[in-house]
Amino acid sequence: MKFGKNICILNVGGTKYAFTREVIKDFPLRRVSRLHSCSSEKEVLEVCDDYDHERNEFFFDRHSEAFVFIMLYVRSGKLRFVPQMCEISFYNEMIYWGLESSHLEFCCQRRLEDRMSDTYTYFSEEDIKAEVESRGEEEEQVSRLENTRWLERMRRTFEEPASSVAAQILASVSVIFVITSMVILCASTLPDWDTAKNNTVEEHRIIEAVCIGWFTAECIVRFIVSRDKSLTGENPQLQRAGVTLRVLRMMRIFWLIKLARHFLGLQTLGLTLRRCYREMVMLLVFVCVAMAIFSALAQLLEHGLDLETSNEDYASIPAACWWVIISMTTVGYGDMYPITIPGRVLGGVCVVSGIVLLALPITFIYHSFVQCYHELKFRSARCMRSLSSEFLN
Secondary structure, three states: OOOOOOEEEEEEOOEEEEEEHHHHHOOOOHHHHHHHHOOOHHHHHHHOOEEEOOOOEEEEOOOHHHHHHHHHHHHHOOEOOOOOOOHHHHHHHHHHHOOOHHHEOHHHHHHHHHHHHOOOOOOOHHHHHHHHHOOOOHHHHHHHHHHHHHHHHHHHHHHOOOOOHHHHHHHHHHHHHHHHHHHHHHHOOOOOHHHHHHHOHHHHHHHHHHHHHHHHHHHHHHHHHOOOOOOOOOOOOOOOHHHHHHHHHHHHHHHHHHHHHOOHHHHHHHHHHHHOHHHHHHHHHHHHHHHHHHHHHHHHHHHHOOOOOOOHHHOOHHHHHHHHHHHHOOOOOOOOOOOOHHHHHHHHHHHHHHHHHHHOOHHHHHHHHHHHHHHHHHHHHHHHHHHHHHHHO
């Protein structure tokens, strides 16, 4: 900085901070440290909103309370959201000053990801940086933003069926192809399918070729407009071509997951599982611990004591695990059951314990499911209103 006084004053939304030139040079916020390399007032005005030469004061028309929390990060190294402030608004303030989502604490990162997943408009960090830091390159910025908006519209058309009329039409066609492909896949396992296939082999081939062509084209377009284009390698264990083709053919059943974009219930289930993964892990731990305890006791009481009425179904602890899991979930196939009195008492305790252990985390998952359902329902209703106004216009 070749002008001004040794003391620099930062005025952020009316709140003033005084620093020396040396501190400004190595300041952790990129936008502030850029002031040190400015050699004229014109360059300064490209970084801040206004400059007072007499007082050497730099004015930034930004959120003052958000900057207070950003300054706390500069001092302590911990960055958290401002209470009662929108997460996305605070994230925009972070991008403006030169911070990224990785600077947030882990709990706040989760809040930001959940918030971003609940909105329809997404901007990557590179897009926001280009928008707020390239004011002097207006023409290049406009072209870059136009390309970004076009890709964003294409991505929303394929990923969000409720975003526009074209997206709804595309979603309907995709559902038809998914259902058709699933019907053919399920029918191919019927005993009479080979006879029917011999009679109408051309029709079956045409239908499968059309479905595969549609899914291939859709995958190519999704790959072009996607943000993350990371590729996965092939599975080296599938060596034989026949096994590979058979597995790939059966993988078509997972196309049913595509229907989650078109049905509110499946979206609610997916969002609930994502938000309640800790409760799901806790539930899994409960089941595993109980299964280890009851299977060991069942194997001991039914087979390990060398009684005359030794039950061969409980010859090992892994074999007893199957009985424990179907008993705790109250399925009870009846393929194996205890025959000794101590074993039957243990079975009763196992069933009751399963009911109690499985019911403990269900309350949290249920409340999260209701919350996710209302959020998605409200968002769907809002999109339908916007689509109605768009159609009328």
